[in-house]
Amino acid sequence: MNCFVIGGTGMVGALVVERLAARGHEVRVGTRAPARLGDLPGRVVGAAFQLQRASAEDFAGMDCVFCMIPRGVVLSEDEQGSLCAALSTAGVARVVLMTGLGVDRTPDTPLRRLEVALGRTGVALSIVRPTSMFQNLCAGALREGLARRDEIAQPAGDARISFVDARDVADVATTLLVDRRDDAAFDLTGAAAYGYEDLAAALGRALQRPIRYRPLADDGARIELAAAGLSEAAIEARFAFLSVARRGVFSGVTPDVERVLGRPPRTIDDFVTDHVAAWRKEVA
Numbered sequence: 001m002n003c004f005v006i007g008g009t010g011m012v013g014a015l016v017v018e019r020l021a022a023r024g025h026e027v028r029v030g031t032r033a034p035a036r037l038g039d040l041p042g043r044v045v046g047a048a049f050q051l052q053r054a055s056a057e058d059f060a061g062m063d064c065v066f067c068m069i070p071r072g073v074v075l076s077e078d079e080q081g082s083l084c085a086a087l088s089t090a091g092v093a094r095v096v097l098m099t100g101l102g103v104d105r106t107p108d109t110p111l112r113r114l115e116v117a118l119g120r121t122g123v124a125l126s127i128v129r130p131t132s133m134f135q136n137l138c139a140g141a142l143r144e145g146l147a148r149r150d151e152i153a154q155p156a157g158d159a160r161i162s163f164v165d166a167r168d169v170a171d172v173a174t175t176l177l178v179d180r181r182d183d184a185a186f187d188l189t190g191a192a193a194y195g196y197e198d199l200a201a202a203l204g205r206a207l208q209r210p211i212r213y214r215p216l217a218d219d220g221a222r223i224e225l226a227a228a229g230l231s232e233a234a235i236e237a238r239f240a241f242l243s244v245a246r247r248g249v250f251s252g253v254t255p256d257v258e259r260v261l262g263r264p265p266r267t268i269d270d271f272v273t274d275h276v277a278a279w280r281k282e283v284a
C-alpha cells in the first residue's frame, strides 16, 4: 500500500513510518524539510509538506494517510477545510487521525473540530486518542532533568495518569491504516494509572540510581519551565493538561489497545527498560 505519514519525523509519526516500512509498504514521510531526512530504507521517501498548505497533490495516489497536528500548530478554519478537502479530493481510502484522550468531550477545541470536519468528508476515518505518552520523558526538559539531575520536576501534584507507550500508539495506528479498517475512535491508555512517584521509582530501578519526583508549585513551575526553554504556549499546554489530570480525569484505563492489537499494552517497566539510553548521565 501507499501511505503518507503527516508528522513522519515526529514522536509517533516516525514510529508509524518504521512500522509501515518494516512491513514492505511504500511510505511518504511528510516533513517541512525533506533534505534533512538523510538515508531512508528502500520504499520510504521524503515529501515536502506543510499542513497549512495541504493540497490534493500531496496525497495523490495514496491509499492511506496518518494525520496528526504537531504540538504548537493550530490550523485556521480555512486551513483545516483545505486539509479535509485535499484528503477527500485525492481519493484517499483511509485516514487514521491522532488527537488526544478526552478531545471528544471538548467541542470547542481545534482537534475536536478537525475530528468532526474529517468525519463529514466521507473519507473512511479511524481516530486514535492517546493519553499522555511515557516517551515525553525521553525529550526536552524532562529528559534533561533525568540525565542531569536525576529528577522529574513537574507541576503534577499527586496526579495519576494511565500513560501509554508511543510504540503502542504507533502499533494501533499502523494496524488501523493497513490491516483492520474500522470506522471508529479508540481511546488509547496503558493498563494501569501511575503517579510521577511511580515513574521515578521505575526509572530508578532501570537506571540503578535513585531518581526522585519533585512536585513543582504552580508559580515556581512557570519560572522553572521557562528557564528550561519551554515556550509560553508549551507551558500553558502543560498546565492545562496537568490541572485536569490532577482531578483524576486521565487515570482511567480502556481496553482499546488490546482490542486492536490482541495483546495488552506495554507496561511502565517495558518502557523504562527499553529507553535507558535516553537518560544516561551526561558528561559535563
Ligand SMILES: NC(=O)c1ccc[n+]([C@@H]2O[C@H](COP(=O)([O-])OP(=O)(O)OC[C@H]3O[C@@H](n4cnc5c(N)ncnc54)[C@H](OP(=O)(O)O)[C@@H]3O)[C@@H](O)[C@H]2O)c1
Residues within 6 Å of the ligand: 006, 007, 008, 009, 010, 011, 012, 013, 030, 031, 032, 033, 049, 050, 051, 052, 068, 069, 070, 071, 073, 098, 099, 100, 101, 129, 130, 131, 132, 133, 134, 136
Ligand atoms: N505527547 C503526548 O503525550 C500526547 C498525548 C496525546 C496526544 N498527543 C497529540 O499528539 C500530537 C503531537 O504528536 P507528536 O508528539 O508525535 O508530534 P511532534 O513530535 O510534535 O511533531 C511531529 C512533526 O510535525 C512536523 N511539523 C511541525 N510543524 C508542521 C507543519 N506546520 N506542517 C507539517 N508538519 C509539521 C515536524 O516535522 P518536520 O520538522 O520534519 O516538518 C515534527 O517532527 C499533538 O496533536 C498532541 O496533542 C500527544
